[in-house]
Amino acid sequence: MSAGVSRTDEETPVFFDLETTGLNTRSSDIVQLSAISGVKTFNVYILPRCPIDSGASRVTGLTTRRDTLLLHGTPVPTTPLTEALYSFISFLKTFNRPVLVGHNCKRFDCPILLRILREIHLLEEFQQVVSAYLDTLQLSREMFILEKHSQSFLVQHFLHKDYGAHNATEDVRALQELYRVWSPSRELVNKHMFIL
DNA sequence: TGCCAGGCCCTCTTTAGGGCCTT
Numbered sequence: 001m002s003a004g005v006s007r008t009d010e011e012t013p014v015f016f017d018l019e020t021t022g023l024n025t026r027s028s029d030i031v032q033l034s035a036i037s038g039v040k041t042f043n044v045y046i047l048p049r050c051p052i053d054s055g056a057s058r059v060t061g062l063t064t065r066r067d068t069l070l071l072h073g074t075p076v077p078t079t080p081l082t083e084a085l086y087s088f089i090s091f092l093k094t095f096n097r098p099v100l101v102g103h104n105c106k107r108f109d110c111p112i113l114l115r116i117l118r119e120i121h122l123l124e125e126f127q128q129v130v131s132a133y134l135d136t137l138q139l140s141r142e143m144f145i146l147e148k149h150s151q152s153f154l155v156q157h158f159l160h161k162d163y164g165a166h167n168a169t170e171d172v173r174a175l176q177e178l179y180r181v182w183s184p185s186r187e188l189v190n191k192h193m194f195i196l
Numbered sequence: 197t198g199c200c201a202g203g204c205c206c207t208c209t210t211t212a213g214g215g216c217c218t219t
Contacts, residue, residue: 023219024201031219053200056219107203108218137217141205150217166219 011131012037013179014098017171018109019060022053025111030081031062031069033088033113034168036176037098042091043169044084045069045076059166082120089126097131099193103151103175106135106194114196132193136175139184139192154178 019032029048035041045062047069057063061072069078079087092098102109110133117123140149146157155163155174158181163174 018219020219022201023217025218026201028201028219053219055200059219062219102218104216104218112219148216 012095012098013101013134013176014092014095015101015172015176015179016105016109017102017168017175018112019062019166019168020056020112021048021050022056023108025108026115028056028112030084030112030116031056031060032168033084034172035088035091035100036169036172037095040091040094041169041172042088044079044087045071046081046084047078049081061166081116082122085117085120085122085126089122089129092126092129097129099132099134100130101134101136101175101179103171104135104137105133106138110196127196132195134189134193136179139182139188142188142192143182143184151175151178158182 014035014037016033016035018030020028020030022028027050029050030046031048031052032043032045034043047067048064052062052064063070063073068075070076114123114126117126136151137149140146140154146153151171151174152163155161155178158178159174161174
């Protein structure tokens with residue numbers, strides 16, 4: 001084999017994103033969970049157990065009224081929390097111990113996701129189906145000298161697309177596309193992968 | 197009424213402060 005490691009030897013990246021009730025990683029609930037890898041996609045909406053912060057509603061368009069989750073005022077079907085995370089685990093099982101990739105996931109998405117998995121006693125099962133995590137914010141800061149590294153800025157800069165989605169399904173599609181364009185080296189990916 | 201977090205990084209730093217990044 002040549003000096004570089006064949007790309008096919010790498011763990012499959014699964015790009016994921018959460019929309020949550022707020023920015024506090026110790027108390028926020030998940031409202032939407034999306035993931036994508038190649039053409040395989042996953043998406044669930046979850047009725048949160050706590051109110052959605054006004055700031056979060058402003059950026060995601062998600063609100064609650066009684067026991068209904070609304071997206072820009074229109075009801076969306078929700079999945080009970082435990083069932084939603086079970087089905088996410090089932091989705092991840094269709095890959096061979098993938099790497100979960102998210103933007104700022106080390107400081108935001110992972111702490112929330114893993115705290116809630118622990119609360120509903122699914123953390124151990126989850127960790128068995130995921131091999132590691134990769135944060136594209138850290139990757140971007142190492143790969144590129146830019147004034148900003150927010151996902152919306154990066155999408156405009158590299159993909160030349162207007163982007164203000166803040167919908168998890170669109171966020172993960174954009175992140176997967178960014179990653180393809182960046183094509184980070186195995187060495188860089190390894191450097192920024194982490195285990196929780 | 198309006199605000200609410202927190203860890204990392206940078207620099208006009210280190211006995212600190214402010215911006216970034218996520219919702």
